[in-house]
Amino acid sequence: MQSKESNTKINTLLHSPLLYIHIPFCDSKCNYCAFNSYTNLNHLKKEYFNAIKKQLLNDIEKFNVTNFETIFIGGGTPSTMPISFYEKLFKLLEPFIKNTQEITIEANPNASFEWLKEIKNLGVNRISFGAQSFNDEKLKFLNRNHSSLQAIKTIENAKKAGFDNINLDIIYSTALDTYALLQNDLKTIDSLPITHISAYSLMIEENTKWEGDFSKRKEDEKLEIWFIDEVKKRFNQYEISNFGKKCLHNLGYWKHKEYLGIGAGAVGFIKNFRYYTQNDVYEYIKNPINYKYEHLNKKDLKKEKIFLGLRSIIGFEKNLLNENEKEKVKILISEKKLYEKNKKIYSYDFLLADAISAYILD
Ligand SMILES: C[S@@+](CC[C@H](N)C(=O)[O-])C[C@H]1O[C@@H](n2cnc3c(N)ncnc32)[C@H](O)[C@@H]1O
Ligand code: SF4
Structure with a gap:
């Protein structure tokens, strides 16, 4: 991690x-x-x-934004x-979303039909x-404030409200997880649009x-692998945790595209800088354009590109590597852990991204 410095100026034509x-x-x-x-x-x-109005207008002007490619709230x-x-x-946002391909919003699965329609x-x-789950006991254990029935109804309502692109976040490897519980979740997932x-x-x-209470987790690699295989049977895996119709916004992050980060504790990435707003909501409201900047040097960027590329279908450019690293990749290709296509390197198993990038860059 680079040190953060205040008040660095980034000039960019974005x-x-x-x-x-x-x-x-x-x-x-x-x-x-x-x-x-x-x-x-x-x-x-x-x-x-x-x-957020103040920060948004400031950043739009500062970085010469004419359009947002994707938006994620x-x-x-x-x-x-x-x-x-x-x-x-x-x-x-109106003047900047005429060519926006995807606008995502996160919601709790107890949002009202009216809210979804609007x-x-x-x-x-x-x-x-x-x-997270469709098991009420597990939802209580996680301290979610919705029930399984509420979630099913809300997801169906989203479809009725006209959403054709619906994601569910699911958490697994909790202490309550069993084959039967996850199988039941998969059954519910199968019935939803x-x-x-x-x-x-x-x-x-x-x-x-x-914090510190690892008894809340279940360490059962077999169960994890089985569950992920079941998810993969239903939706194409395109990143370590993501399956199905690709989220363009997240793909953009993994491709290292530039993004504005608006709101308390948001992170933006412009040129080779990350910028951070203040986490504290009171402080953020007092001064939403008080940023800390983190410069990413060539080595940091290379590391990220390799790591993010190996976690997803994006892969990375072979010419990022020096001769020694290319030799290591050759070995991994012969061991059928990686493959090469059009001068890019891809991983067969996204779960190995940590270990493989550490080995290549060591
Ligand atoms: C940005 S978060 C929050 C989305 C939304 N607030 C919600 O929970 O309904 C996105 C997802 O990250 C996952 N998540 C958050 N904390 C996690 C943790 N400690 N371990 C695993 N997954 C986590 C949850 O599945 C969550 O839905
Ligand atoms: S507490 Fe965290 S996981 Fe729960 S609803 Fe809020 S952001 Fe989502």
Whole structure:
């Protein structure tokens, strides 16, 4: 990690980056969650709009944006914001979304039918539900504030509201997971009108209710492999955790495209700089354009390109490598771990990305 320095100036001629907008509000805090999200700051929602407006207009001008290629509104829980918030937001965005291919919003699977219809009408064309599971006991264990039935109804409502591009986030490898539980989740998944699954193995993170408590995780590699194989039978895997109709926004991240990061704790990437806004929502509202910058040198960028390429169908350019690294890749190709196509290197198994990139770059 590079050191962060304040007030570095980035001059760039940027026209069509991706846009990420962070909504840091949630109705309840999940036991595993380390995201920048809060349940006790709802009174700040109005001021939060003014702050993201200020940051958005600042960044659009500073980086010469004429269009956003894709947009992702994530959180936190974007579905906790009223439609009036998004009406104002899309008014601001209107001149920049004429050629936007994909607009995703994250939602809790208890959003109302009205909210879903209205958000669709505003131009959002992809929705991502934090379903996690369809087992009520597991949902309680995770401290989710929706039930399995509610989730099923909400996902069906999203389809009725006109969404053809629906993702479900699923968490596996929790202490409660069994073949029977996951099989039941898969059965429910099969019955739903979805196009994409993001499946995440539970991570025990710092600054969460479960910090340090590894008993909440189940270490059962056989069960994990079986579950991922079942997901793969239903949806094409295109990244370590992602399956189905490709999310253009996430593909953009992995291809190292430039993006604006708007909102408290958001991260942007312009030229060879990452920029970070303030995590603290009060501080962010006070000054939404107080950034810290992190410069990525050639070596950092190369490492990221190789790592992200090996985790996904994107692969990486062979000419990034020096002679010694090319020799190592040759060995991995002979061992059928990697393959080469059109001067790019790809992995057969995205789960090996960590180990393979460490070996190549060691
Ligand atoms: C940006 S988060 C939040 C989306 C939305 N707030 C929700 O939970 O409904 C996206 C996903 O990351 C996953 N996730 C968050 N924390 C995790 C953890 N500690 N381990 C594994 N997956 C996690 C969850 O599946 C979550 O839905
Ligand atoms: S997982 Fe999603 S809903 Fe749960 S606390 Fe984190 S951001 Fe909020």
